[in-house]
Amino acid sequence: MTTHEGIKPLQPGPAHGVATSWTHAPYPALVADEAGGIVQVNDAAATLFPGAVPGTLLDDTVPGWLADAHRGLARRGGGDGVPGRTVSGRHGPLVLEAHPTVGVDGGVVWWLTDDTDRLLAERALRHEQERTAFLAQASTQLLASLNVRRCMEVAVELAAEYLADAAVLVAPPNGRHHPLAGCVAGQAPEHRMIRVDPAEVPGLSEALQGFPPVPSRWIDPASLPPWAVPDGFEGRAGSVVVTPLPGHGVPAGALILLRHGDRAAFDAAEEVFAGLFAARAGAALSAARLYTEQARITATLMADLLPPTLTQIRGVEFAGGYRPSQDTERIGGDFYDVHPAAEEGQETLAVLGDVCGKGLEAAVLTGKIRNTLQALLPMTGDHEHVLRLLNRALLSSRHSRFATLALASVVRRGGKVRLRLTSAGHPPPLIVRHTGEVEQADTSGTLIGALPHVRATTAHVELAPGETCLLYTDGITEGRGGPLGDVMLGERRLSATLAECAGMPAEAVVERVQMLATEWVGGNPHDDMALLAITAPNRAQLTAVDGRTPGRYTA
Amino acid sequence: MTQRDTEAGAGRDPDGRLARARTELWRAVQARDEHAARLAVFGLLDGGATAESALLDVIAPVQAKVGAEWAADRISVAQEHAATAIHDRIIAAMAHRDPPPAARAARAGAVAVTIACVDGEWHALPARILAEVLRGRGHRVDFLGAQVPTPHLVAHLHRTAPGVLALSSSIPTRLPQAHTAVTAVQAIGIPVLAGGAAFGRDGRYARLLGADAWAPDARAAADLLDRGVPRPFPAGPRQVGDDLPHLTDQEYTLVTRNKRQLVKNTLAGLEERLPGMQAYTDAQRERTAEDIAHIVDFLATALYTDAVEVFTDFIGWTGDVLEARRVPATALLPGLDVLGEELKDFPRALDFLARGRDVIDARDPRPPIPLTGTPA
Numbered sequence: 010m011t012t013h014e015g016i017k018p019l020q021p022g023p024a025h026g027v028a029t030s031w032t033h034a035p036y037p038a039l040v041a042d043e044a045g046g047i048v049q050v051n052d053a054a055a056t057l058f059p060g061a062v063p064g065t066l067l068d069d070t071v072p073g074w075l076a077d078a079h080r081g082l083a084r085r086g087g088g089d090g091v092p093g094r095t096v097s098g099r100h101g102p103l104v105l106e107a108h109p110t111v112g113v114d115g116g117v118v119w120w121l122t123d124d125t126d127r128l129l130a131e132r133a134l135r136h137e138q139e140r141t142a143f144l145a146q147a148s149t150q151l152l153a154s155l156n157v158r159r160c161m162e163v164a165v166e167l168a169a170e171y172l173a174d175a176a177v178l179v180a181p182p183n184g185r186h187h188p189l190a191g192c193v194a195g196q197a198p199e200h201r202m203i204r205v206d207p208a209e210v211p212g213l214s215e216a217l218q219g220f221p222p223v224p225s226r227w228i229d230p231a232s233l234p235p236w237a238v239p240d241g242f243e244g245r246a247g248s249v250v251v252t253p254l255p256g257h258g259v260p261a262g263a264l265i266l267l268r269h270g271d272r273a274a275f276d277a278a279e280e281v282f283a284g285l286f287a288a289r290a291g292a293a294l295s296a297a298r299l300y301t302e303q304a305r306i307t308a309t310l311m312a313d314l315l316p317p318t319l320t321q322i323r324g325v326e327f328a329g330g331y332r333p334s335q336d337t338e339r340i341g342g343d344f345y346d347v348h349p350a351a352e353e354g355q356e357t358l359a360v361l362g363d364v365c366g367k368g369l370e371a372a373v374l375t376g377k378i379r380n381t382l383q384a385l386l387p388m389t390g391d392h393e394h395v396l397r398l399l400n401r402a403l404l405s406s407r408h409s410r411f412a413t414l415a416l417a418s419v420v421r422r423g424g425k426v427r428l429r430l431t432s433a434g435h436p437p438p439l440i441v442r443h444t445g446e447v448e449q450a451d452t453s454g455t456l457i458g459a460l461p462h463v464r465a466t467t468a469h470v471e472l473a474p475g476e477t478c479l480l481y482t483d484g485i486t487e488g489r490g491g492p493l494g495d496v497m498l499g500e501r502r503l504s505a506t507l508a509e510c511a512g513m514p515a516e517a518v519v520e521r522v523q524m525l526a527t528e529w530v531g532g533n534p535h536d537d538m539a540l541l542a543i544t545a546p547n548r549a550q551l552t553a554v555d556g557r558t559p560g561r562y563t564a
Numbered sequence: 565m566t567q568r569d570t571e572a573g574a575g576r577d578p579d580g581r582l583a584r585a586r587t588e589l590w591r592a593v594q595a596r597d598e599h600a601a602r603l604a605v606f607g608l609l610d611g612g613a614t615a616e617s618a619l620l621d622v623i624a625p626v627q628a629k630v631g632a633e634w635a636a637d638r639i640s641v642a643q644e645h646a647a648t649a650i651h652d653r654i655i656a657a658m659a660h661r662d663p664p665p666a667a668r669a670a671r672a673g674a675v676a677v678t679i680a681c682v683d684g685e686w687h688a689l690p691a692r693i694l695a696e697v698l699r700g701r702g703h704r705v706d707f708l709g710a711q712v713p714t715p716h717l718v719a720h721l722h723r724t725a726p727g728v729l730a731l732s733s734s735i736p737t738r739l740p741q742a743h744t745a746v747t748a749v750q751a752i753g754i755p756v757l758a759g760g761a762a763f764g765r766d767g768r769y770a771r772l773l774g775a776d777a778w779a780p781d782a783r784a785a786a787d788l789l790d791r792g793v794p795r796p797f798p799a800g801p802r803q804v805g806d807d808l809p810h811l812t813d814q815e816y817t818l819v820t821r822n823k824r825q826l827v828k829n830t831l832a833g834l835e836e837r838l839p840g841m842q843a844y845t846d847a848q849r850e851r852t853a854e855d856i857a858h859i860v861d862f863l864a865t866a867l868y869t870d871a872v873e874v875f876t877d878f879i880g881w882t883g884d885v886l887e888a889r890r891v892p893a894t895a896l897l898p899g900l901d902v903l904g905e906e907l908k909d910f911p912r913a914l915d916f917l918a919r920g921r922d923v924i925d926a927r928d929p930r931p932p933i934p935l936t937g938t939p940a
Contacts, residue, residue, distance in 0.1 A: 494824030
């Protein structure tokens with residue numbers, strides 16, 4: 010740090026020529042006696058403390074902290090050869106370190122070094138570390154949500170808290186309106202959807218097109234339109250930065266940063282830093298926008314493929330349950346549908362099927378089969394005929410997959426429910442009698458979409474109140490698991506569980522079987538599982554008790 | 565939602581109308597008489613009771629009683645499911661009858677709240693009741709139902725970005741899945757309000773798993789939401805071990821991963837030890853294997869949470885269930901012993917098994933009547 014070439018002259022010794030050289034040393038040094046009187050000052054020290062000439066007092070000529078340190082050392086008494094403690098303090102704009110050397114006579118040589126640059130460097134480093142930490146933290150928070158609104162909120166919250174006093178994020182227009190998010194430091198962010206003219210804010214329309222930001226000093230804060238200042242921003246803005254949010258290929262919007270008039274204006278380094286933050290916010294917003302767009306497309310395309318919600322139709326209970334083979338997906342190769350009868354006394358068609366294969370490709374084919382069946386509804390008086398037409402349609406399509414189906418035409422007659430049941434290569438439906446007996450419907454047929462000719466026989470079944478007919482796919486019975494981990498669930502266990510379901514509402518039967526199958530497979534991989542329960546209501550009829558007639562039961 | 569609600573209900577039931585409705589509803593669901601069940605609830609509403617009171621002071625306690633009566637072997641599984649289905653339908657009809665006024669949905673302080681059951685959790689009724697209570701209080705509710713796989717939940721929350729996720733779980737063995745859901749949802753900046761029997765009577769497991777809030781019942785949850793639940797600070801992805809450092813001993817991982825073999829070996833060990841088992845039918849053997857698998861599941865959950873009560877509570881409850889069915893609770897002991905031999909290198913598991921044994925040993929030999937419990 011310091012060159013100590015000047016120490017020698019104070020030690021008694023012969024080298025007198027060297028002894029005076031310290032007076033020309035590049036580092037300030039001064040000698041003071043026990044009482045605080047200055048004895049000698051070198052050139053550098055004289056420049057630093059112009060009043061400090063030999064004969065004056067330290068108290069009058071050097072900063073207080075140095076005079077105090079000297080007093081402390083002198084009080085301790087000299088000559089013990091122990092180097093004194095280094096002290097430091099300010100002198101004008103400088104930060105000095107003073108290293109004392111105590112002589113035998115109680116006098117002290119003070120060697121001074123200028124520490125200002127090191128401190129500035131340290132401060133700059135700390136500042137840089139804080140910025141890096143902030144950017145890392147900002148990235149974590151910005152990337153947490155793939156929701157566009159939430160992402161905008163986080164961006165303006167962070168910007169208002171750490172970069173400015175308030176921030177407004179202007180997203181690209183949605184139609185004629187721009188989504189805006191604004192935030193004042195310490196307050197909750199808010200959203201607006203308004204028609205704005207970006208040209209009203211200098212640099213904003215350029216930023217929205219992805220051009221580089223205009224320098225902050227070009228923007229007159231007084232010219233800001235009201236929409237560019239968030240509600241709750243007290244007073245007037247003193248300085249403004251407009252910076253683009255670069256997205257993935259397309260601009261993700263622009264960020265307006267505002268500072269109060271009583272705070273320092275944005276300097277060039279801060280503008281650069283705002284740009285770094287904006288780059289992260291822009292990337293996060295683009296990802297969120299892309300995800301939202303994809304999710305919207307998927308939801309639209311999938312809407313028709315999702316299993317429908319079932320309720321009671323014309324005095325018959327319907328309930329369905331569906332679980333795709335992969336938990337990350339919501340659709341698969343199993344499906345069910347219920348087409349309600351147009352009029353009382355006509356048949357409602359319920360269908361449950363299983364397309365060979367899993368996942369999205371299988372789901373797309375289920376959509377085709379469901380559409381085709383919808384078109385064939387007028388023909389459902391003859392199940393075999395419907396299956397023949399469907400078979401022809403599937404054979405002529407470019408899909409090489411085949412499917413199995415179970416059809417049920419359902420109508421209520423008095424308290425009972427009549428069913429026509431047809432299985433096309435599908436596990437035969439199970440009938441749960443109120444006695445707890447479980448029967449298989451006597452129907453069988455070939456699968457469809459594989460052979461040029463199909464045939465099928467139809468079973469006629471009648472359900473008394475509390476009895477249920479269950480259509481299910483083989484994903485239920487062929488699931489492997491159980492307490493030993495590798496046993497197939499099988500029809501025997503399914504029937505045993507169904508035997509307990511006599512008299513239960515359709516939803517309860519579905520829930521019971523779903524629980525059985527899900528708990529059986531546990532964490533094992535499994536096929537798609539679908540089931541559909543058709544139940545003749547137990548006793549009191551729900552259509553009569555819809556709960557919409559207040560006061561009816563107050564007797 | 566058990567005894568506490570009933571007592572709370574008694575406090576705000578000066579003329580005994582709620583108690584009468586509970587009795588009527590209980591009789592109706594026992595007889596699977598949906599019509600009578602509706603009469604009980606709708607009569608109460610016609611008499612001026614609030615929907616919240618009907619849900620929390622009548623339906624919830626009766627549903628709790630259904631579970632307790634099953635444990636005491638006084639009703640069958642089928643009756644339990646039928647009762648749940650009837651309650652579910654009544655709640656749907658209530659929502660139909662008195663839709664919450666749309667104007668109240670926009671009230672100040674309304675929170676957008678999504679309600680979901682943990683992956684593998686079938687008991688949707690408590691969550692359903694919460695959904696209706698919160699709707700009644702003017703919050704915007706998105707009810708996802710039972711058994712929501714965590715990937716679906718997270719995808720849904722990215723799309724909708726609600727203010728809070730209310731996560732429901734009744735079965736303690738779902739706690740590891742609940743933990744996955746809590747961390748995943750918090751990582752996208754949405755706070756989690758945990759509720760349901762699985763999180764412990766005092767919510768200790770909700771705290772353990774790092775949930776932002778916990779409520780003992782739907783009323784408390786609604787009050788909590790009225791006060792607001794702050795967003796979690798997304799501190800970057802969290803690892804399981806950050807919350808649960810004891811997992812580094814790998815006991816949970818190994819027990820869970822080798823569960824199949826563990827159950828098989830324990831079953832074989834039991835057959836050696838109990839000559840009577842030679843005469844078991846396949847169905848009986850399977851039921852025994854199921855019981856062992858249950859014990860292993862609860863043991864694994866106790867290892868996951870490092871909470872011995874998860875295991876000892878289950879053993880105590882199973883003892884009650886067994887004795888209600890005229891099987892001595894000591895029938896559990898050989899299974900615990902054989903499991904102990906299989907897990908001799910797992911000190912935490914051995915300790916838990918020993919504490920489970922203590923629970924059986926300390927039991928009054930006279931069969932008690934179980935009061936509350938979760939249907940397995």
